[in-house]
Amino acid sequence: MSDQKDNLIIFDTTLRDGEQSPGVTLNTEEKIQIARQLSRLGVNVLEAGFPVASPGDFNAVQRIAREVGPLMEGRTGDGRVNQEMVICGLARSVPHDIQTAYDAVKDAPRHRIHVFLATSDIHLEFKLKISREQCLQRISEMVGFAKSLCADIEFSPEDAGRSDPSFLCEALAVAIKAGATTLNIPDTVGYNTPQEYGALIKHLRENTEGADSVVFSTHCHNDLGLATANTLAGISNGARQVEVTINGIGERAGNTSLEEVVMNIHTHPHSYPVQHTINTRLFFSTSRMVEDLSGMAVQANKAIVGRNAFLHESGIHQDGVLKNKQTYEIIRPEDVGVTTGNLALGKHSGRHAFKTKLEDLGYGGPALTDVQFQAAFVKFKDLADSKKSGVTDGDMHALVADVRSSTMAAGSSAPPMEDVERGSATSTDLPEDAHELQAEPGVVRFTLKHLQVFTGLGITPTATVTLHDAVKGKDITDVALANNGPIEATFSAIQRIIGADIQLLNFNVAATSEGQDTLGKVAVRIARSAQEPTENSLAPSGSVPKFTGLATN
């Protein structure tokens, strides 16, 4: 890639817009794990959350700013970003939101406040109940207030696609004048064609006063399968930042996939006027991490990171692409972290081979703590002993997911949260009793000691469960039967012990690789029955406990 090209700013919103995927809720430890991986991947700007939404959100953003913001591991060297990741917090155009966002991100060496306000008449009239004049004034005041706290300010005109184009230019000019350094143009409903979206970016750049001094940013949704194409059209028309998520997770059909946009630029060095500083070899492990922690499964035929994406039946395709190397850069599986040798390790593999293999798979450096590495190695030795066919790459990914979730469940207790005054309209308060199942914040109250299941065809399933209750300091055992199978029986027995009503939201068991002695990855998502889903579209939903882990099949 030529040094004359502009760097494309990769703004990752997996932890904010991605976390708004229905059913996805990440806890603080999970968010920090993902943030560390995104830092290592080379993401330029990380939107870590919406700090005013809840104390939990504030805490997560603040910890990411403090713990991940300074990290430089993987970010230095030729073709890398060579700067800390910018940690960004979202805020509505009200002083309290902006102050809270600033307080959450300010401890990161590089930080940004992302302020938004709708500019379409329908939003102004019915949602905000203000005039166009008042809208411009609020942009000026609120961007100005943000600027008084922080040099790096992004402004998004919400519902830009349906705003009057000339008013939109006026609003953007006011934002620039008040200090905005990045202007983000959302395709809110995901309905733009690439031609339309490219033309919109071009129009705004050409008709907004001061446009030359700021970065324009794309924010596309995939409702019609065009998020990547629309984002690339934005780049071709002058956008230099793209808002994206890992695996394209997000509301409805999701956001633009980070990995698709980057690999388009990567493989077409002559087609796009930008270069990137992402370490593409971490795509597969990053994708797996987000899949495991979010519970949003990636389909086999997903571009770049799907399980089948690199299953070429014949070598001739690759040969041919190689021949055309002047036009396209081929994607070799290893370029995106897909290792072709499936058999990873056997029972005689030692600690060093295990560590090397983890690094090959993208789990080097901060991907695992020392405690997690030790736990993973112990599990690996157990598995290698019992699995005659050898430990596969799929098993390794599953092992990593398992130690991540189990060492989190064991709970490094979080630092005490700073005082945060609650935001009003959009705050999603946790139910009063959200923590009653925890001994104290971050510490698990109940631990599974014993489980015994009897089931079959024509047999009434029964489950006997023993849980250790850390509060009462004793083991409790109960048994239950069920009409619909052993999972229901197990949940019923647990309910009898803990005395709370649990609703099963989602249950999935999948083999991690081939063979009848393969590991199974189990994802169970439950909620307290009384809990209602949150209504607000910007705030992340409330506390949905989630358990993922490894199980024998």
Added chain:
Amino acid sequence: MSDQKDNLIIFDTTLRDGEQSPGVTLNTEEKIQIARQLSRLGVNVLEAGFPVASPGDFNAVQRIAREVGPLMEGRTGDGRVNQEMVICGLARSVPHDIQTAYDAVKDAPRHRIHVFLATSDIHLEFKLKISREQCLQRISEMVGFAKSLCADIEFSPEDAGRSDPSFLCEALAVAIKAGATTLNIPDTVGYNTPQEYGALIKHLRENTEGADSVVFSTHCHNDLGLATANTLAGISNGARQVEVTINGIGERAGNTSLEEVVMNIHTHPHSYPVQHTINTRLFFSTSRMVEDLSGMAVQANKAIVGRNAFLHESGIHQDGVLKNKQTYEIIRPEDVGVTTGNLALGKHSGRHAFKTKLEDLGYGGPALTDVQFQAAFVKFKDLADSKKSGVTDGDMHALVADVRSSTMAAGSSAPPMEDVERGSATSTDLPEDAHELQAEPGVVRFTLKHLQVFTGLGITPTATVTLHDAVKGKDITDVALANNGPIEATFSAIQRIIGADIQLLNFNVAATSEGQDTLGKVAVRIARSAQEPTENSLAPSGSVPKFTGLATN
């Protein structure tokens, strides 16, 4: 839609290119079910298979031609195609392939032969070992031979993207002269940008002698997430046929999604110069059918047919889109067959309500046979009795998938296959003993009579299995234990009974809806251990037995 617009020809290749997805193998009954649904959906041309590849492929294409080819159900009326579906068979440019393809499709009222030959120098030199001159001569002879059998001929220059553009125009002109009526331009490696692919279609249309008299067709792959955008660019530049698959299944990252292309045209009536005749309300049920039968799971954030695609958090988005109705046609969930009311039926619902609900969900008409409908109703009553929270739409979809697979497994014995001489180079012969587990073709030899499983935490899992052997006419029982869980124990017990080595390829249990008494959908994919995957990229892979069905959780 205006009557002045050209109709876009939807060429569905779910059963041919889609079936080439790694791990996907559809049996004849499953292919016929999908073909019937695609007919009802309004597909214009169905590529039913590659008849020379194997006797099984020939038989499937022939039965589709005879049984599905004449169907008009759902295809008549305003805005519909009002013609039978064209049944198409793929053939290499050799006489035997072409004759076999013709024999397979000829009984359909409307039928097509799809002939392909590579035109890139690398293919000519290394794969076909012929000169450019010989290439042109073979196109002329083989398209001419096909034309002598059949009026409707499609020609694909394989590897068009890497062929010398002027030679490509020459080759296409030869094909037109020999009688080709459709020219299909594959983006073989999925690396084109929309600009490049659109320009290629435009160039070929403008520089090929006789181009005005034929239909140009797109065939795109999704390796960089741009299949839909590339296909739309082809349409904008004059293509009037699109080759697509349901859910975008296909090799590697898959083919272009039928539903995405159609909904782009549907929602942007002013942006594309074509109209379609697809019944979009069948998209969701069709997607589910292909997901169930192919085993290729659709991710929640898939455009149009993903489970989250229409989970709008707030109503304001839809309001706004409605306001812009002159620009976009909104997609309402019901437009693509997603019903918003989740609670379908209760225990007091009768046969009529059940049938109406099935029709609402897209399973009217030929989607279920009478036998399947009866079986579904019986299962529904059982389920409604045991499930206190009511039967949901998700349960209904699962019920349909279950009766489909179980009534197939019970085996309406297929009509005897006609004599087919085997194709040579690419035929994927079934292993000699492929049918030894069947009593006779289409009839199942072993049936599960009894299963008893004991497992838990710290317990060695055991499974006791009784199978009825239809050949020996008796029940056989055995027990096995396993290190890795009850699934392994169950498979081990089955292996002991049937005396064959089975490899577990894939195992997945997923809840079909919420609640701990929800149904679980189980997909297990197994293969005889000795079997090697097929090497050829065009021929579908061999016989991988597959079981999908409903289970209690």
